[in-house]
Amino acid sequence: xxxxxxxxxxxxxxxxxxxxxxxxxxxxxxxxxxxxxxxxxxxxxxxxxxxxxxxxxxxxxxxxxxxxxxxxxxxxxxxxxxxxxxxxxxxxxxxxxxxxxxxxxxxxxxxxxxxxxxxxxxxxxxxxxxxxxxxxxxxxxxxxxxxxxxxxxxxxxxxxxxxxxxxxxxxxxxxxxxxxxxxxxxxxxxxxxxxxxxxxxxxxxxxxxxxxxxxxxxxxxxxxxxxxxxxxxxxxxxxxxxxxxxxxxxxxxxxxxxxx
DNA sequence: ATGCCGACAGGATGTCGA
Numbered sequence: 108x109x110x111x112x113x114x115x116x117x118x119x120x121x122x123x124x125x126x127x128x129x130x131x132x133x134x135x136x137x138x139x140x141x142x143x144x145x146x147x148x149x150x151x152x153x154x155x156x157x158x159x160x161x162x163x164x165x166x167x168x169x170x171x172x173x174x175x176x177x178x179x180x181x182x183x184x185x186x187x188x189x190x191x192x193x194x195x196x197x198x199x200x201x202x203x204x205x206x207x208x209x210x211x212x213x214x215x216x217x218x219x220x221x222x223x224x225x226x227x228x229x230x231x232x233x234x235x236x237x238x239x240x241x242x243x244x245x246x247x248x249x250x251x252x253x254x255x256x257x258x259x260x261x262x263x264x265x266x267x268x269x270x271x272x273x274x275x276x277x278x279x280x281x282x283x284x285x286x287x288x289x290x291x292x293x294x295x296x297x298x299x300x301x302x303x304x305x306x307x308x309x310x311x312x313x314x315x316x317x318x319x320x321x322x323x324x325x326x327x328x329x330x331x332x333x334x335x336x337x338x339x340x341x342x343x344x345x346x347x348x349x350x351x352x353x354x355x356x357x358x359x360x361x362x363x364x365x366x367x
Numbered sequence: 368a369t370g371c372c373g374a375c376a377g378g379a380t381g382t383c384g385a
Contacts, residue, residue: 116384117374141384143374168375169383219384259385278385313385314372325385357373357385 108205108367110136110212111346112255112328114311114358118142118173122150124354129157132346134362135177136203138214138255142171149173166196172214172256176203188244189237197234198241205367210336211245215256220277228277231259235286242290242331251336251367254295257328257358260287262297265306266326278327290331298330298343298363310345311358319350330363339366 111134115121118139129137137159142149146165154161159175164185174180180201187198200213217238220231238254245252261279264270273279291297299308309324318324330343341364349359 120374141374221383221385261385273385276385311385315385316371318372327385 108136108203108210108365109134109362110210110253110255110330110365111360111362112138112140112214112257112330113360114140114216114257114328114356116141116143116356116358118150119144119148121354121356122153124349124352124356126153126157127352128346128349128360129154129159129175132360132362136212137175137360138212139173139175140171140214140216140257142173143168144171162199162201164196164199166194170196170216172196172199172216174199174201174212174214176201176212178203178205187234187237188241190234193234198238208251208367210365210367211248211250211252213252213254213256215254215258217257217259219259220283223275223277223280231277232282232286235283239286239290239293242295243293246294246333249335250333251339251365252333253336253363253365254331255329255361258287259327260284261325261327262287266309268307268323273325278325294334295331296334296337296340298332298337298340299326299345299361301337301340302343308345309347310361312350314357328358328361330361332363332365336365336367340364341366
């Protein structure tokens with residue numbers, strides 16, 4: 108099963124790019140982030156015509172996540188547990204049946220958290236603690252599962268072009284890096300790093316200052332796998348071609364092949 | 368030291384992103 112994640116930076120503004128990529132890459136499951144629309148404005152019909160079922164947790168203007176799947180989506184849950192006052196649409200989880208078993212899939216859009224010292228940074232760290240709790244809960248199921256999405260954390264110096272540029276950014280703070288690392292240490296594997304140890308492989312390039320042309324990117328989009336999924340991991344790659352297409356998102360898809 | 372670019376809501380330009 109080919110599973111993927113992609114922060115599309117508005118599904119409506121990106122619909123032609125997204126459909127072109129779906130036809131080209133033909134993933135079985137895709138987690139989308141930053142769809143930036145309500146559920147009823149989601150272009151469900153376009154994806155259904157391409158053979159995908161849709162689970163959507165939308166929000167007007169900001170955030171919004173979805174899961175597209177060629178196979179039925181079951182046990183759909185919207186929202187990250189523990190956030191009764193949290194109105195941001197940043198998490199959706201579902202179960203997909205493969206040929207050889209089921210895999211639990213979550214589409215994750217972690218908060219940006221800038222600027223430092225603001226309520227936004229506090230919110231980022233609190234949200235990551237809630238994600239940690241859900242990640243720990245999923246591990247107890249002892250089943251193949253994937254947390255996929257835009258985690259808004261640059262894990263190491265090797266995941267950006269120049270660490271000095273990011274020193275005062277929320278994505279590069281020790282607390283942010285620790286939040287991601289603590290989830291990984293529960294037993295979640297960064298699928299890309301399991302397959303490719305090459306430094307300076309990026310999933311995001313800013314629209315500004317010629318970042319793409321200069322390869323000044325960051326790696327902040329991940330596929331995290333439970334041990335049961337990691338055992339079935341065949342490949343994981345970053346589809347950076349897409350960043351050079353017309354009207355690109357500033358993020359590119361990450362694709363993993365799992366033997367389920 | 369700051370903006371660069373782009374989407375959005377709304378109807379000008381401020382907010383947000385990373």
